[in-house]
Amino acid sequence: MRSLFALALFASTIASTNIAFAQGAETSLSTSIDIPASTAPSAPAEGLTIDQIRAVVRDEIRKNPKLILDAVNAYSAEEQRNRETADRNTTLKNKDLITVSEGYPVFGNAEGKVSIFYFYDVNCTYCKKLEPDLARFVGDNPDVKLVLREMPILADSSHYAAQVGGVFAVLYPKEYPKFHSKLMAMNPGMKNNDIDRTVVEILGPVKGSELxxxxxxxxxxxxxxxxxxxxxxxxxxxxxxxxxxTPFVFVAGSNGMLRGAAATAYDDLGAMVRDARALAAK
Known part of the structure; x- marks a missing residue:
């Protein structure tokens, strides 16, 4: 009852001071505001006029200003959860597009029973952080096929690398992993010249220039x-x-997703791949 009463009081004050909350915020407020017993009003909200409610709320906020911060933080957290849920649902609706593999470079077992799709940018700091975990995971799981879908969004050199790398992967598939690794080992902010130099270092001046x-x-x-x-x-x-x-990783079969480069990425991938194997075995 205290929480509900506090909500009524707080909502009235919000309205009087023109602070607008989106519809649905009440749930967060009612669950996040905890009026201490020693300060909670004892009169029922229904017995107060609007002016009396406002006066009580102003007094309550003066005693405990953290009420406002708690309410705003709870509302923001709920909005974030709602956005994440909506994004995940949209992602799943488009999984047929996400899991296209034809023509894209592949690491690991090209005939692997479990396919993982990796969206990355060569200038992405977090992609570079994730790379060692991905490489180790593919090495530890011989039934995994890692499809590289380069997503150049951070710089002009990202798009240049995706175009050059795509041609490289088709013409020299055995040498491509070396090219990929060298670019991902560079600091973000690489230039086109850095990419050109890497191609020539791996293929030599003649083949490199031709590519x-x-x-x-x-x-x-x-x-x-x-x-x-x-x-x-x-x-x-x-x-x-x-x-x-970026990075974004999608595990086909289990619909597992990784966004970013969490410290638990290797273990998270393991759980998603185990689920994919189990579903495929049914």
Whole structure:
């Protein structure tokens, strides 16, 4: 009763001071405001006039200003949870787009029974943090296929790397992991010249120059055009699916998702893959 009464009082004051809360905030407020017994009013809210309610609320807030902070924090937390739930639902609706693998580079077992889809940007700090866990996980799980869907959103060099890397992966698949690893080991903010230099270091000046010259011929070269189409498809998929940042990892079968680079990423992936295996075995 104290919580409900406090809510009524607080809501009235909010209205009188033109502080607007979105519809639905009442639930958060009623569960987060805890009026100490020693200060809680004993009169029922129904027996007070609006002016009396406002006076009591103002007095209560003076005694315990943390009430406002608690209410705002609870409302913000609920809104965040609602956004996360909505984003997840939108992501799941688009999982057929997320799990397209044809033409994209693959690490691990190309015929693996469990497919993991990795959306990343070569300039993303958190992607670079996640990379060691991903590499270790793929190495420890020989039935896993990791599909790399490069999502260049952070810099012009990100898009350049995705285009060059896509062509590289098709022409020199055995050398591509080395190219990927070198870029992901660089600090964020790489330049196009850094990417060019990496290509030449791995392939040599002749093959490297040929690849770089071909990669950007998106109007005339069929491979370059196909790679550009895959990069565009990944960006479109991310927009439709509420993949709002990198890294993002999706485990097909279990519908498991990782957003960001948590310290528990390796274990979280393990749980999602175990679920995917169990579902596939049924």
């Amino acid at each position: 770089l010259g071909r990669a950007l011929q998106v109007d005339d070269d069929e491979l370059a055009k196909a790679v550009a189409g895959r990069v565009a498809a990944t960006l479109e998929t991310a927009t439709k699916s509420k993949i709002n940042g």
